[in-house]
Amino acid sequence: xxxxxxxxxxxxxxxxxxxxxxxxxxxxxxxxxxxxxxxxxxxxxxxxxxxxxxxxxxxxxxxxxxxxxxxxxxxxxxxxxxxxxxxxxxxxxxxxxxxxxxxxxxxxxxxxxxxxxxxxxxxxxxxxxxxxxxxxxxxxxxxxxxxxxxxxxxxxxxxxxxxxxxxxxxxxxxxxxxxxxxxxxxxxxxxxxxxxxxxxxxxxxxxxxxxxxxxxxxxxxxxxxxxxxxxxxxxxxxxxxxxxxxxxxxxxxxxxxxxxxxxxxxxxxxxxxxxxxxxxxxxxxxxxxxxxxxxxxxxxxxxxxxxxxxxxxxxxxxxxxxxxxxxxxxxxxxxxxxxxxxxxxxxxxxxxxxxxxxxxxxxxxxxxxxxxxxxxxxxxxxxxxxxxxxxxxxxxxxxxxxxxxxxxxxxxxxxxxxxxxxxxxxxxxxxxxxxxxxxxxxxxxxxxxxxxxxxxxxxxxxxxxxxxxxxxxxxxxxxxxxxxxxxxxxxxxx
Amino acid sequence: xxxxxxxxxxxxxxxxxxxxxxxxxxxxxxxxxxxxxxxxxxxxxxxxxxxxxxxxxxxxxxxxxxxxxxxxxxxxxxxxxxxxxxxxxxxxxxxxxxxxxxxxxxxxxxxxxxxxxxxxxxxxxxxxxxxxxxxxxxxxxxxxxxxxxxxxxxxxxxxxxxxxxxxxxxxxxxxxxxxxxxxxxxxxxxxxxxxxxxxxxxxxxxxxxxxxxxxxxxxxxxxxxxxxxxxxxxxxxxxxxxxxxxxxxxxxxxxxxxxxxxxxxxxxxxxxxxxxxxxxxxxxxxxxxxxxxxxxxxxxxxxxxxxxxxxxxxxxxxxxxxxxxxxxxxxxxxxxxxxxxxxxxxxxxxxxxxxxxxxxxxxxxxxxxxxxxxxxxxxxxxxxxxxxxxxxxxxxxxxxxxxxxxxxxxxxxxxxxxxxxxxxxxxxxxxxxxxxxxxxxxxxxxxxxxxxxxxxxxxxxxxxxxxxxxxxxxxxxxxxxxxxxxxxxxxxxx
Numbered sequence: 001x002x003x004x005x006x007x008x009x010x011x012x013x014x015x016x017x018x019x020x021x022x023x024x025x026x027x028x029x030x031x032x033x034x035x036x037x038x039x040x041x042x043x044x045x046x047x048x049x050x051x052x053x054x055x056x057x058x059x060x061x062x063x064x065x066x067x068x069x070x071x072x073x074x075x076x077x078x079x080x081x082x083x084x085x086x087x088x089x090x091x092x093x094x095x096x097x098x099x100x101x102x103x104x105x106x107x108x109x110x111x112x113x114x115x116x117x118x119x120x121x122x123x124x125x126x127x128x129x130x131x132x133x134x135x136x137x138x139x140x141x142x143x144x145x146x147x148x149x150x151x152x153x154x155x156x157x158x159x160x161x162x163x164x165x166x167x168x169x170x171x172x173x174x175x176x177x178x179x180x181x182x183x184x185x186x187x188x189x190x191x192x193x194x195x196x197x198x199x200x201x202x203x204x205x206x207x208x209x210x211x212x213x214x215x216x217x218x219x220x221x222x223x224x225x226x227x228x229x230x231x232x233x234x235x236x237x238x239x240x241x242x243x244x245x246x247x248x249x250x251x252x253x254x255x256x257x258x259x260x261x262x263x264x265x266x267x268x269x270x271x272x273x274x275x276x277x278x279x280x281x282x283x284x285x286x287x288x289x290x291x292x293x294x295x296x297x298x299x300x301x302x303x304x305x306x307x308x309x310x311x312x313x314x315x316x317x318x319x320x321x322x323x324x325x326x327x328x329x330x331x332x333x334x335x336x337x338x339x340x341x342x343x344x345x346x347x348x349x350x351x352x353x354x355x356x357x358x359x360x361x362x363x364x365x366x367x368x369x370x371x372x373x374x375x376x377x378x379x380x381x382x383x384x385x386x387x388x389x390x391x392x393x394x395x396x397x398x399x400x401x402x403x404x405x406x407x408x409x410x411x412x413x414x415x416x417x418x419x420x421x422x423x424x425x426x427x428x429x430x431x432x433x434x435x436x437x438x439x440x441x442x443x444x445x446x447x448x449x450x451x452x453x454x455x456x457x458x459x460x461x462x463x464x465x466x467x468x469x470x471x472x473x474x475x476x477x478x479x480x481x482x483x484x485x486x487x488x489x490x491x492x493x494x
Numbered sequence: 495x496x497x498x499x500x501x502x503x504x505x506x507x508x509x510x511x512x513x514x515x516x517x518x519x520x521x522x523x524x525x526x527x528x529x530x531x532x533x534x535x536x537x538x539x540x541x542x543x544x545x546x547x548x549x550x551x552x553x554x555x556x557x558x559x560x561x562x563x564x565x566x567x568x569x570x571x572x573x574x575x576x577x578x579x580x581x582x583x584x585x586x587x588x589x590x591x592x593x594x595x596x597x598x599x600x601x602x603x604x605x606x607x608x609x610x611x612x613x614x615x616x617x618x619x620x621x622x623x624x625x626x627x628x629x630x631x632x633x634x635x636x637x638x639x640x641x642x643x644x645x646x647x648x649x650x651x652x653x654x655x656x657x658x659x660x661x662x663x664x665x666x667x668x669x670x671x672x673x674x675x676x677x678x679x680x681x682x683x684x685x686x687x688x689x690x691x692x693x694x695x696x697x698x699x700x701x702x703x704x705x706x707x708x709x710x711x712x713x714x715x716x717x718x719x720x721x722x723x724x725x726x727x728x729x730x731x732x733x734x735x736x737x738x739x740x741x742x743x744x745x746x747x748x749x750x751x752x753x754x755x756x757x758x759x760x761x762x763x764x765x766x767x768x769x770x771x772x773x774x775x776x777x778x779x780x781x782x783x784x785x786x787x788x789x790x791x792x793x794x795x796x797x798x799x800x801x802x803x804x805x806x807x808x809x810x811x812x813x814x815x816x817x818x819x820x821x822x823x824x825x826x827x828x829x830x831x832x833x834x835x836x837x838x839x840x841x842x843x844x845x846x847x848x849x850x851x852x853x854x855x856x857x858x859x860x861x862x863x864x865x866x867x868x869x870x871x872x873x874x875x876x877x878x879x880x881x882x883x884x885x886x887x888x889x890x891x892x893x894x895x896x897x898x899x900x901x902x903x904x905x906x907x908x909x910x911x912x913x914x915x916x917x918x919x920x921x922x923x924x925x926x927x928x929x930x931x932x933x934x935x936x937x938x939x940x941x942x943x944x945x946x947x948x949x950x951x952x953x954x955x956x957x958x959x960x961x962x963x964x965x966x967x968x969x970x971x972x973x974x975x976x977x978x979x980x981x982x983x984x985x986x987x988x
Contacts, residue, residue, distance in 0.1 A: 015771055021509065021515015023535055023536075023770070025533075041517055223911050223912050224911065227911070227912075268913075268918070276770060276771055277517060279887070309716070392918075393773070393888055393917035396887045417715070417716035418717050420768070421887055
């Protein structure tokens, strides 16, 4: 029988789980998931922000290859607000596309984020079903300058955030996580009833600003609204895992929990989480921006209580899932993910580097316990002076720089075992520096020599492409008139 | 039958245990101890450095009461280097003194630190046995300007660090933890054989700079030498707990693990640990200086896997131990510790504040999730410019100040649930601020009104009182000639 998969993808920081030392210890279900499965301590996302990471997870390829980056400026973070023209190219092969061919039913619940124009619709890229939104739940908007973000069920919209699906920005109340939970439970029940292998991508967004939680979770956390949202997600994950067990399919379902970027410290403490002992957060290539909580769970297969130091990446979920389904990864393109099954099932360690990109630039590389920064940048002085701070309370001279600093000739090197917080660069003159950099330089050279960047998808913005009249709007009387097309370079300030 | 006690007291930070999110997860035995017992997430020490904390643990009283502070300067950290004249006053009642009267055999293994002149000897203050040193294992010294620190067995010295008990500062090798481990195992065996209730205070010091580990642990940690020391301590704790179990006395032995101060970030990363998500470290009254890892273990009594948010303090070990022994705390003096048994055994929460002192000044107060800073200081600009940094990589404007800043009229207030890192002071104008401060102000007023400071013990230093000729030196030919007495005010720069 084929193994089903669930992937939980959320915007949470490394330090948000009790199992990772969050000082309120309010995630009993995720901690239990870790105790029953394998905890990854050195697991990374492919980009310090959402869209590129999600594109990387589903393609197994770095954003610079799959097109989820910008060349409008050097080393700029870019994503898919609703005026972005681009999205996931047809030439990319997505995990659900491949699994579908092998007989899987595939579903995405939550934020798609790989483009909202018709050609980028998730059901055109391998998913059979969808409940969720194409973009972040920002708003409310006035429907003139900007439409509210639609929610889709499969091909068509079923309403819009703030209009039909309420988010109370004052109290933080919204029952969306419950909606997404119920949808997951129903989908799993249906697949189990028809003995159908499935791929469920539960990509919910309650911990992304504006943070929300259902009424029964509001005020229940020591951490405030953000903690309430985490508690509701924790509760939901627990319910989904329990459901798999009660249906008797937990031993046939491989489940992975992780995050698309580090905690957004710019929204902390009320709307952002914790990166534990790591430096900075979302939008940066420091550990706080890209090291993620990660748990693999598969009762009867993964030994309980495992802890792995494997350097992992969200892109590995692509290769690992294919391997579990008995499929080969595509051979006509470079795949960056690796198959983690030997790690998960046999406790092996696979030697591989982690590349930290920000937009079109390779900012840093990790090999073993060493991390070399080729470029450093938090954000500009201009933004910083306006209170936009990716590293609140943290400041490491020459490291958390507010100008883009090039170190390509003499990279800043850190030992992440002794110094997980990236506070103490190694001496350039030390033997340790020489040896570690020799290794890393070779890896970088090899990587750059074979890199074929994809067509950048996040360069052009146009008000006309926003969610004015998504499919299905007629039935609901929710169509809005789009303004005239006026394509421009998108502005990516950091 | 009387319950025996073990207390493990070490210099480790909140973030040094896997259970508290250390990213290398190298403390399987301590994590197991937590899984079998109760993990305290909000446990504090009584002072941000060693001697005063240790005095507070053994007396159940704040250092400002028991005399372990200085008035040589405002808000200064002071401890017991070997030229300090003072020590624990005879008027203080120590936990072992009280337990001894109730029939316990009492032993200290490791660093005493409550004064090294004859009148302060631990066997004069309630301990039956001792293996360890009166001061920190700093050195080596030249025996002319300064003698090396002696090791005692009971009343007499048995050698000196660096001379008879080697610490290789180059490699970090020293087998002292093994010596202290074996001593603990032997002591426990002996007490079990004679069915004697005991109090063992295992106050070792391998994670205090200069950090050391035994040969078999050197190079085994991802974290470097500090991690090697932590791994050896973890291994030792595991062996001691296993020994209790194998002797069949674990259900009659209450064991507590904690630390006397936060990780010494000034020695990080090679010689200092991690305070996880907290601000600054040892020597400061920020959370990194005083929130400690803490685990209670008592199989058959404490439910496994418990997690407590009780605000606890090392001083509570005094009151809790007395309660376990069926004794009343002394009624002729103010005791700051509380009996934690209702918390540990019945999961209750007791409302009580935490007072953060630095020397003679009440710097901050925690009540519930709120913490108010009445004074802020990390260290002076003068020290900071010399590279002495208690908050490396961290900087919160107006909080981690390099001058002593008074906030007594409008304290800086933090919500430690939303903001465990003390980065976002609450708005003075908010209702939340008003309400929380009303409560805290009352607590402070009450505390100050009834406070009777003890005679400060750490004001006077004199080269003549150093460990020139400790008892037993004659037999070993290790007596050194003391210089003439020349008492001076001790210098406490921070």
